[in-house]
Amino acid sequence: MTDAPTPLDLVAEDPENDRTDGAPVSLSESTTGGTSERTDGHAWRHETGPRHTPTSTLANGPVISPPHTVDAFVKAFLHELNFGQGVPLSRSSVNDQYLALARTVRSYLMARWLETARRRRTDKPAKMVGYLSAEYLLGRQLDNALLATELTDIATEAMVACGIEIDDLRQQEVEPGLGNGGLGRLAACFIDSMATLGASSIAYGIRYEYGIFQQTFVDNRQVEKPDAWLSMGGPWGVVHPEMEVPVNFGGHVETYVGEDGRERRRWTPAWGVMALRYNYMVPGYQNGVVNTLRLWRARATESFDLHIFNAGDYAEAVRAQTFAENISKVLYPEDSTPQGKELRLQQQYFFVAASIKDFIQHTMPKDFDVRDLPERIIFQLNDTHPVIGIPELMRILLDEHDLEWEEAWAITKQCFAYTCHTLLPEALEVWPVSLMERLLPRHMEIIYRINEDFVAELRETYPGDELRVRRMSIIADHPERSVRMAHLATVASVKVNGVAALHSELLKEKVLNDFSELWPERFTNVTNGVTPRRFIKLSNPEQSKLISDTIGKGWVANLDRLEELVGYADDADFREKFRAVKAHNKTRIRNVLVSRDGIALPEGHLLDVMVKRLHEYKRQSLKLLHIVTLYDRLISGEVDPSTVTPRTVVFGAKAAPGYAMAKETIFLINSVAQTVNNDPRVDGRLFVAFPPNYNVTLAEKLIPAADLSEQISLAGKEASGTGNMKFALNGALTIGTDDGANVEIRQLVGDENFFLFGMTEPEVAELQAKGYRPGEYYERDPQLRRAIDLIASGHFTKGSRDAVSSFVGDLLYNDRFLALADYAAYIEAQDKVEAAYGDQDNWSRMAILNVARTGFFSSDRSIRDYIDRIWHVKTGV
Numbered sequence: 001m002t003d004a005p006t007p008l009d010l011v012a013e014d015p016e017n018d019r020t021d022g023a024p025v026s027l028s029e030s031t032t033g034g035t036s037e038r039t040d041g042h043a044w045r046h047e048t049g050p051r052h053t054p055t056s057t058l059a060n061g062p063v064i065s066p067p068h069t070v071d072a073f074v075k076a077f078l079h080e081l082n083f084g085q086g087v088p089l090s091r092s093s094v095n096d097q098y099l100a101l102a103r104t105v106r107s108y109l110m111a112r113w114l115e116t117a118r119r120r121r122t123d124k125p126a127k128m129v130g131y132l133s134a135e136y137l138l139g140r141q142l143d144n145a146l147l148a149t150e151l152t153d154i155a156t157e158a159m160v161a162c163g164i165e166i167d168d169l170r171q172q173e174v175e176p177g178l179g180n181g182g183l184g185r186l187a188a189c190f191i192d193s194m195a196t197l198g199a200s201s202i203a204y205g206i207r208y209e210y211g212i213f214q215q216t217f218v219d220n221r222q223v224e225k226p227d228a229w230l231s232m233g234g235p236w237g238v239v240h241p242e243m244e245v246p247v248n249f250g251g252h253v254e255t256y257v258g259e260d261g262r263e264r265r266r267w268t269p270a271w272g273v274m275a276l277r278y279n280y281m282v283p284g285y286q287n288g289v290v291n292t293l294r295l296w297r298a299r300a301t302e303s304f305d306l307h308i309f310n311a312g313d314y315a316e317a318v319r320a321q322t323f324a325e326n327i328s329k330v331l332y333p334e335d336s337t338p339q340g341k342e343l344r345l346q347q348q349y350f351f352v353a354a355s356i357k358d359f360i361q362h363t364m365p366k367d368f369d370v371r372d373l374p375e376r377i378i379f380q381l382n383d384t385h386p387v388i389g390i391p392e393l394m395r396i397l398l399d400e401h402d403l404e405w406e407e408a409w410a411i412t413k414q415c416f417a418y419t420c421h422t423l424l425p426e427a428l429e430v431w432p433v434s435l436m437e438r439l440l441p442r443h444m445e446i447i448y449r450i451n452e453d454f455v456a457e458l459r460e461t462y463p464g465d466e467l468r469v470r471r472m473s474i475i476a477d478h479p480e481r482s483v484r485m486a487h488l489a490t491v492a493s494v495k496v497n498g499v500a501a502l503h504s505e506l507l508k509e510k511v512l513n514d515f516s517e518l519w520p521e522r523f524t525n526v527t528n529g530v531t532p533r534r535f536i537k538l539s540n541p542e543q544s545k546l547i548s549d550t551i552g553k554g555w556v557a558n559l560d561r562l563e564e565l566v567g568y569a570d571d572a573d574f575r576e577k578f579r580a581v582k583a584h585n586k587t588r589i590r591n592v593l594v595s596r597d598g599i600a601l602p603e604g605h606l607l608d609v610m611v612k613r614l615h616e617y618k619r620q621s622l623k624l625l626h627i628v629t630l631y632d633r634l635i636s637g638e639v640d641p642s643t644v645t646p647r648t649v650v651f652g653a654k655a656a657p658g659y660a661m662a663k664e665t666i667f668l669i670n671s672v673a674q675t676v677n678n679d680p681r682v683d684g685r686l687f688v689a690f691p692p693n694y695n696v697t698l699a700e701k702l703i704p705a706a707d708l709s710e711q712i713s714l715a716g717k718e719a720s721g722t723g724n725m726k727f728a729l730n731g732a733l734t735i736g737t738d739d740g741a742n743v744e745i746r747q748l749v750g751d752e753n754f755f756l757f758g759m760t761e762p763e764v765a766e767l768q769a770k771g772y773r774p775g776e777y778y779e780r781d782p783q784l785r786r787a788i789d790l791i792a793s794g795h796f797t798k799g800s801r802d803a804v805s806s807f808v809g810d811l812l813y814n815d816r817f818l819a820l821a822d823y824a825a826y827i828e829a830q831d832k833v834e835a836a837y838g839d840q841d842n843w844s845r846m847a848i849l850n851v852a853r854t855g856f857f858s859s860d861r862s863i864r865d866y867i868d869r870i871w872h873v874k875t876g877v
């Protein structure tokens with residue numbers, strides 16, 4: 001047992017520490033030890049001096065990968081269990097076993113990780129992508145790591161040999177929910193694809209101690225609980241306390257005269273924290289590549305005041321520590337309080353400053369000349385959250401490397417590219433100047449200077465057009481003096497991209513119109529994608545097997561090959577098998593929901609699924625009106641239940657804790673579900689389920705079971721959507737508006753295989769310009785009126801009208817996202833869905849064509865687009 005392979009015995013260098021001087025970094029403790037978090041980290045803190053340089057020839061030798069055999073795997077597993085967890089198999093808990101299994105798999109990844117770094121080092125140093133994202137909604141890691149390393153069967157057998165059911169260990173993993181929704185999940189899909197393409201890249205973010213909150217329902221209302229995802233151990237992260245970087249805040253800036261007689265600015269910060277480096281491995285799909293996701297955790301520079309502690313004031317003794325460490329404490333939900341805002345800006349600067357410093361100081365060779373940065377890095381800004389990186393790089397070049405402004409600006413402008421993920425003006429981040437001045441005074445100064453130059457350029461280009469200058473300025477004057485981060489990003493980036501064709505057009509025409517007029521060549525589109533590894537291969541093994549049996553296995557890394565399935569849509573035998581897959585997946589979700597939530601879905605229903613963040617523009621309220629209409633038809637005797645297509649609607653959605661209307665909608669969905677599911681008049685024809693705490697793990701089970709995918713946002717509001725792609729690829733048909741990536745899905749699958757409804761974006765704009773009055777729709781449409789009246793009457797809320805008054809009032813008198821205007825068209829489209837579902841054979845045909853024609857939505861294609869249009873980095877490395 002003790003001779004288990006330990007791949008790291010033979011290497012002594014840090015992956016992504018690209019130094020050519022070979023300065024080695026010990027990886028030992030956290031990679032082989034029982035805990036991935038070193039608690040005695042402060043012992044390392046000041047160890048920045050010269051490191052031990054190994055003289056052995058093994059130091060730069062090849063990395064030995066543990067053998068891919070059941071026997072070797074068992075040995076490695078027992079080694080981890082015995083010497084990592086410190087327990088014999090006979091006395092180990094499921095958690096011990098899970099941790100040991102995860103670390104065993106990790107050691108296989110580690111070998112590839114080291115090898116990837118070694119390979120890249122020997123090459124002529126290539127330009128890298130630095131992906132900067134405040135969110136990564138990763139989902140569980142174990143299965144993905146097994147798939148990538150082709151160890152699934154071996155690990156399963158090895159566990160059997162140990163008398164362990166591997167499924168029990170799978171359930172033990174708490175997913176790292178370090179993101180709110182689509183934006184964070186996109187980042188996770190993208191890093192998977194970068195690794196699969198072998199793109200030279202490193203991803204940076206924050207290791208939040210608490211991820212997206214755990215949602216529970218109490219009396220039908222959302223109650224949030226902290227997501228302590230690390231409480232049972234975090235086996236996938238490898239901490240390097242000796243590589244931490246300081247990040248500073250506050251203080252003041254002063255002028256001084258340098259030795260050369262030049263005037264310079266000096267920032268004297270008031271306080272700082274240490275950014276502690278955690279590496280997570282990102283394996284490519286069966287290509288031997290393992291990339292790095294580097295997440296930062298904040299640690300106080302001084303752990304606590306021993307003097308005060310000894311005097312007995314324990315709370316005061318740790319006050320500074322708590323304050324500093326709050327920075328990476330919790331993932332920020334959207335929409336929050338002003339106090340929260342400051343912390344949010346701290347988080348953003350914290351991770352971006354740590355990442356840029358890490359890249360320049362640790363990833364680049366020691367003698368690296370910052371003037372070469374544009375040849376070595378392109379930082380991709382995932383939304384505005386990391387945009388503070390622009391003034392930070394300027395600060396480094398000006399204050400730490402003594403460059404002149406013009407030179408620093410020329411360099412900085414080549415090092416960033418910006419992805420915008422929204423069309424809602426209120427979602428574009430804006431920071432009060434007063435806050436910036438207090439927290440980052442030097443950065444504020446730099447932003448002022450960038451703006452000064454920019455505004456001067458504008459006045460030259462558009463003489464006399466002060467209105468335009470004011471619109472475009474990075475600094476806004478109203479309602480409060482503030483910094484528009486999207487403008488800063490646009491001014492400083494090589495490229496600005498939207499995330500779907502329509503979104504990129506609307507960005508140019510609307511949100512950033514002035515900028516696209518000024519710099520048309522700067523704007524481009526990269527339509528989002530999803531990783532077929534997690535969202536088909538792992539989540540839908542039955543469909544994957546059917547596809548592989550039909551066209552071979554190559555589709556997983558080349559999703560365009562799904563096109564080869566087109567002909568099979570006309571093959572009755574294939575359709576039969578395809579239906580069997582769906583039936584299997586429905587049984588699977590039924591079992592999952594029974595054991596997870598005690599929800600028993602009825603059998604034989606059309607499974608209609610709406611899963612996404614709860615937001616008014618996504619219009620969960622419109623879906624609710626549809627359900628109430630179906631219910632009303634059933635209980636009023638208007639239809640004979642036996643003629644109605646039985647339907648189950650499943651919702652999954654979290655509302656930002658401070659978003660009152662979203663929370664009201666959750667309450668109402670739950671209330672409607674309760675009433676509908678218990679009304680005998682419904683006669684088993686309609687069922688509504690809202691399992692709490694929708695997350696990646698649930699998505700993986702739910703999406704493959706769906707028949708119908710709800711993508712019903714108001715046209716012009718959903719930047720892309722990525723759930724829509726996952727559903728189509730898993731054989732669900734879409735009912736959707738002409739919005740976001742729905743547009744491209746429909747174009748690819750064909751109008752006849754898509755249920756389109758609702759206003760187009762120009763129609764929306766026209767109606768709004770005319771003056772939208774939701775009450776008119778209510779007056780005009782008896783079916784709509786009945787649905788709203790039924791809600792307003794308190795029918796679903798135990799007779800309480802008060803409980804629904806804000807929801808109903810908003811619909812009738814505000815309805816910002818025009819749900820009532822699209823209601824009639826939506827109901828009509830849903831009626832078509834029911835009719836179509838009646839012809840099962842044709843439905844399968846349509847579903848197969850959805851799968852066959854949506855290979856375009858692989859995130860591998862998205863990343864190739866980023867590489868061709870924006871990054872220009874090498875692949876296959």
Ligand code: NBG
Binds near residue numbers: 421427
């Ligand atoms: C979201 C959009 C989605 C889009 C994802 C990923 C934000 C700010 N934006 O439509 O709402 O699919 O980003 O691009 O979360």
